[in-house]
Amino acid sequence: xxxxxxxxxxxxxxxxxxxxxxxxxxxxxxxxxxxxxxxxxxxxxxxxxxxxxxxxxxxxxxxxxxxxxxxxxxxxxxxxxxxxxxxxxxxxxxxxxxxxxxxxxxxxxxxxxxxxxxxxxxxxxxxxxxxxxxxxxxxxxxxxxxxxxxxxxxxxxxxxxxxxxxxxxxxxxxxxxxxxxxxxxxxxxxxxxxxxxxxxxxxxxxxxxxxxxxxxxxxxxxxxxxxxxxxxxxxxxxxxxxxxxxxxxxxxxxxxxxxxxxxxxxxxxxxxxxxxxxxxxxxxxxxxxxxxxxxxxxxxxxxxxxxxxxxxxxxxxxxxxxxxxxxxxxxxxxxxxxxxxxxxxxxxxxxxxxxxxxxxxxxxxxxxxxxxxxxxxxxxxxxxxxxxxxxxxxxxxxxxxxxxxxxxxxxxxxxxxxxxxxxxxxxxxxxxxxxxxxxxxxxxxxxxxxxxxxxxxxxxxxxxxxxxxxxxxxxxxxxxxxxxxxxxxxxxxxxxxxxxxxxxxxxxxxxxxxxxxxxxxxxxxxxxxxxxxxxxxxxxxxxxxxxxxxxxxxxxxxxxxxxxxxxxxxxxxxxxxxxxxxxxxxxxxxxxxxxxxxxxxxxxxxxxxxxxxxxxxxxxxxxxxxxxxxxxxxxxxxxxxxxxxxxxxxxxxxxxxxxxxxxxxxxxxxxxxxxxxxxxxxxxxxxxxxxxxxxxxxxxxxxxxxxxxxxxxxxxxxxxxxxxxxxxxxxxxxxxxxxxxxxxxxxxxxxxxxxxxxxxxxxxxxxxxxxxxxxxxxxxxxxxxxxxxxxxxxxxxxxxxxxxxxxxxxxxxxxxxxxxxxxxxxxxxxxxxxxxxxxxxxxxxxxxxxxx
Numbered sequence: 001x002x003x004x005x006x007x008x009x010x011x012x013x014x015x016x017x018x019x020x021x022x023x024x025x026x027x028x029x030x031x032x033x034x035x036x037x038x039x040x041x042x043x044x045x046x047x048x049x050x051x052x053x054x055x056x057x058x059x060x061x062x063x064x065x066x067x068x069x070x071x072x073x074x075x076x077x078x079x080x081x082x083x084x085x086x087x088x089x090x091x092x093x094x095x096x097x098x099x100x101x102x103x104x105x106x107x108x109x110x111x112x113x114x115x116x117x118x119x120x121x122x123x124x125x126x127x128x129x130x131x132x133x134x135x136x137x138x139x140x141x142x143x144x145x146x147x148x149x150x151x152x153x154x155x156x157x158x159x160x161x162x163x164x165x166x167x168x169x170x171x172x173x174x175x176x177x178x179x180x181x182x183x184x185x186x187x188x189x190x191x192x193x194x195x196x197x198x199x200x201x202x203x204x205x206x207x208x209x210x211x212x213x214x215x216x217x218x219x220x221x222x223x224x225x226x227x228x229x230x231x232x233x234x235x236x237x238x239x240x241x242x243x244x245x246x247x248x249x250x251x252x253x254x255x256x257x258x259x260x261x262x263x264x265x266x267x268x269x270x271x272x273x274x275x276x277x278x279x280x281x282x283x284x285x286x287x288x289x290x291x292x293x294x295x296x297x298x299x300x301x302x303x304x305x306x307x308x309x310x311x312x313x314x315x316x317x318x319x320x321x322x323x324x325x326x327x328x329x330x331x332x333x334x335x336x337x338x339x340x341x342x343x344x345x346x347x348x349x350x351x352x353x354x355x356x357x358x359x360x361x362x363x364x365x366x367x368x369x370x371x372x373x374x375x376x377x378x379x380x381x382x383x384x385x386x387x388x389x390x391x392x393x394x395x396x397x398x399x400x401x402x403x404x405x406x407x408x409x410x411x412x413x414x415x416x417x418x419x420x421x422x423x424x425x426x427x428x429x430x431x432x433x434x435x436x437x438x439x440x441x442x443x444x445x446x447x448x449x450x451x452x453x454x455x456x457x458x459x460x461x462x463x464x465x466x467x468x469x470x471x472x473x474x475x476x477x478x479x480x481x482x483x484x485x486x487x488x489x490x491x492x493x494x495x496x497x498x499x500x501x502x503x504x505x506x507x508x509x510x511x512x513x514x515x516x517x518x519x520x521x522x523x524x525x526x527x528x529x530x531x532x533x534x535x536x537x538x539x540x541x542x543x544x545x546x547x548x549x550x551x552x553x554x555x556x557x558x559x560x561x562x563x564x565x566x567x568x569x570x571x572x573x574x575x576x577x578x579x580x581x582x583x584x585x586x587x588x589x590x591x592x593x594x595x596x597x598x599x600x601x602x603x604x605x606x607x608x609x610x611x612x613x614x615x616x617x618x619x620x621x622x623x624x625x626x627x628x629x630x631x632x633x634x635x636x637x638x639x640x641x642x643x644x645x646x647x648x649x650x651x652x653x654x655x656x657x658x659x660x661x662x663x664x665x666x667x668x669x670x671x672x673x674x675x676x677x678x679x680x681x682x683x684x685x686x687x688x689x690x691x692x693x694x695x696x697x698x699x700x701x702x703x704x705x706x707x708x709x710x711x712x713x714x715x716x717x718x719x720x721x722x723x724x725x726x727x728x729x730x731x732x733x734x735x736x737x738x739x740x741x742x743x744x745x746x747x748x749x750x751x752x753x754x755x756x757x758x759x760x761x762x763x764x765x766x767x768x769x770x771x772x773x774x775x776x777x778x779x780x781x782x783x784x785x786x787x788x789x790x791x792x793x794x795x796x797x798x799x800x801x802x803x804x805x806x807x808x809x810x811x812x813x814x815x816x817x818x819x820x821x822x823x824x825x826x827x828x829x830x831x832x833x834x835x836x837x838x839x840x841x842x843x844x845x846x847x848x849x850x851x852x
Contacts, residue, residue, distance in 0.1 A: 003116065003234050005227055006062045006333065009091045012111050013060035018093060021061040026285050027294060034294060035066035039092035040222045046096050047164055047203065047220060050440030051520045057098040062227065063090045064281060068297055075304070076398060079271035082192055082239035086301060087278040089227035097218025102137050104200050104221045105169065109141040112171060112198070116234060122174045124148060124187065124194065128155040128167030134202065138169070148187060157201045164203045164216065171198040173233055197233065198225040239263070241270045249273035252325045257312040268308035275305035276322040283344040284337050286576055288590070289351050289681035300392045302348065306355050307395060310363065317352035320345045343572045343590055347682045350592055355390055362389030366399060379411025438472045442483050443520035451490035451499070451523060454660060457542045460486040462535050475534040482511070482527045488543050489516040491523040494659040495578030496555050499548055503527070504540040548660065550582035553668045553691035556617065556649070556661045557607065558585050560671075561686065562633075563653040564606040565589055568599060576683050583693040591684045595676050607671045614666035615650040622646060632656050670694045745771070750850050753799045756780040757842045759835060768795035768824065779850070781810065781842045783835055790814055790829035797823065801849050809845065813838045
């Protein structure tokens with residue numbers, strides 16, 4: 001029986017008055033989490049009281065979750081059990097102080113038995129051992145003999161050491177004694193006979209630091225039902241991997257490797273099927289392969305899948321083809337998978353190719369070490385596998401699983417040193433930097449936002465004040481936060497920094513606004529109070545219009561850059577992050593290689609060509625579906641409501657954007673690309689300037705050119721540079737020849753000092769320098785003749801001889817004179833007939849002064 005469980009679940013709870021929420025991104029807006037790992041994550045601030053309950057206090061969702069890396073890590077079990085996954089969907093219904101146990105239990109029972117059609121004869125439920133209320137409520141639906149009481153370990157949930165918590169109630173399905181007869185296959189055991197499908201959390205207490213449980217004024221409901229488990233059970237499968245969710249992916253692996261799938265020995269097929277789903281969704285949602293953090297977890301998942309493909313005989317990239325199958329299978333529910341299928345596939349294939357280049361050598365090293373291992377695998381070799389061949393430690397451990405051998409982790413960590421921190425995910429979250437404290441209180445207050453209208457000032461009133469730690473105060477001096485009833489300051493968003501400005505009382509400046517952020521749906525300003533501020537105080541709020549204008553220019557230029565990059569490099573280009581400030585912009589985008597100088601020049605030229613067209617900005621509000629039909633680009637992870645704001649410039653750029661833009665592209669002035677570089681695997685970055693910063697950049701560049709002309713005493717810089725290049729080339733050749741000549745000079749040794757005295761061709765001074773660089777202790781005198789002119793050069797290094805005295809005495813033999821420093825001296829001569837005599841006298845001088 002094939003049932004669309006996801007749709008039926010959402011439709012059921014929508015019919016019960018629940019607001020349906022889309023799956024939030026796998027990368028949460030929460031600095032405490034690596035990935036979204038539960039359905040309640042997007043409602044966390046509501047449950048903790050930071051944000052007021054929504055107008056509809058009931059919610060339901062089918063949430064994509066990742067558990068791989070960090071505290072929640074199922075990676076090592078995936079493929080070896082029937083139900084562990086890195087990526088899974090959690091169906092859930094939530095009540096924010098609305099209904100509680102009675103309705104939650106009734107809804108769950110109705111859905112499981114009437115909508116999904118599970119027989120009551122195979123169902124069991126659990127309650128906390130102290131929860132008599134839940135026991136009585138369940139007794140209305142199921143025979144009390146099928147209700148099991150369990151302790152805190154199994155049936156009590158809490159968000160952290162303190163905060164909201166409460167007892168749980170779980171629904172189990174008995175898969176049948178005839179199929180499961182292992183030692184762990186009893187109720188409450190670790191076997192698979194009694195399989196939990198749904199957990200209902202009754203959030204009714206607040207736990208204090210001393211452990212005291214205080215009843216919450218508005219108890220809430222948080223539930224979670226695993227989609228993969230339920231689908232497998234409804235299809236009569238004993239393993240999630242045998243269901244319609246995974247079998248098409250396993251069959252694709254069979255096609256690729258040409259070997260049949262047998263469940264008992266098919267762990268590698270299951271690993272690949274599972275990991276392909278994670279790779280597809282993480283790449284499509286903007287996570288990129290990296291050396292740390294979320295990108296490192298993604299890389300670990302891919303490499304584990306590739307290693308299992310290698311075990312099946314696949315010796316070239318293959319996972320990208322399974323990933324494509326994921327996009328095709330799930331693209332109907334998650335359209336961005338189809339939209340980004342080509343990009344996801346190319347990124348996956350590129351990363352596979354890089355790993356395959358070292359996989360064979362790494363496997364050979366692993367096998368060789370394994371043959372010499374009886375108990376513990378060398379941590380030093382494990383580190384080499386990691387450092388040289390890209391094998392994460394858990395991949396090596398996974399490879400050793402069948403042998404029952406463990407890695408010497410202590411030795412590995414000793415070798416790892418600073419790099420060991422990579423596996424601990426040294427990532428940075430994306431939450432607001434001051435979302436703690438009491439800033440959540442702003443969510444409950446009304447605020448008239450004037451920021452998107454581009455209003456530069458407003459007569460307003462201070463609604464709330466917070467100190468720099470985010471604690472609410474009634475008055476403030478110094479650093480803190482202010483929320484205004486009427487707010488003209490634009491909050492940071494979409495990559496653009498927030499507005500700055502001032503607060504005035506009359507004509508007296510009483511505060512500086514340094515930044516504006518969005519906290520819990522309201523615009524809050526970072527403030528430095530120059531004189532005491534107090535709540536309900538009347539103020540005049542004034543935006544720094546000049547700064548805001550430059551931010552607008554860079555924001556609009558970013559849209560143009562995005563559009564032109566897609567035209568020049570292809571539609572596979574997707575924004576991967578941006579920063580828009582008043583004096584620069586930074587744009588990250590997906591692309592597998594560095595841009596050529598010709599491509600960079602073309603992008604810059606095309607953006608400037610758009611600017612000169614002076615197109616007007618067209619800003620419209622419309623339904624999300626209408627915006628998609630219009631071709632507006634949306635950024636994954638941004639929250640869009642049913643009504644969205646579309647910003648267009650002619651037919652060249654059309655994006656969903658809530659930010660501020662200039663009215664006319666001509667206001668941007670000019671656009672210059674400063675730098676193109678790599679951020680991580682498959683992600684490039686362009687840094688650029690425009691507007692006032694662009695003018696200053698151009699002015700500085702012209703000034704530098706003028707200085708160069710003056711330094712070279714030429715108006716034709718290119719000709720002068722070419723001339724210098726030729727001169728440098730000649731000097732290099734000359735130096736190479738001199739160096740070669742100096743190497744050919746024979747050296748005698750007297751008392752540990754190298755002695756070179758010779759007639760040479762060319763520049764004797766450069767040869768002396770080469771000899772002094774070559775030997776630790778040396779004395780050298782070289783005579784050269786060119787068109788009747790005689791030059792003598794002498795050099796001394798770490799020897800009891802003075803070059804100036806030496807060269808002067810020898811020069812007199814040749815009818816000349818000279819002198820110089822103790823370490824280097826030169827002289828001239830006139831009588832070339834006495835060169836041989838001069839050389840003999842030079843040797844005699846050395847013998848007398850060094851030997852004595």
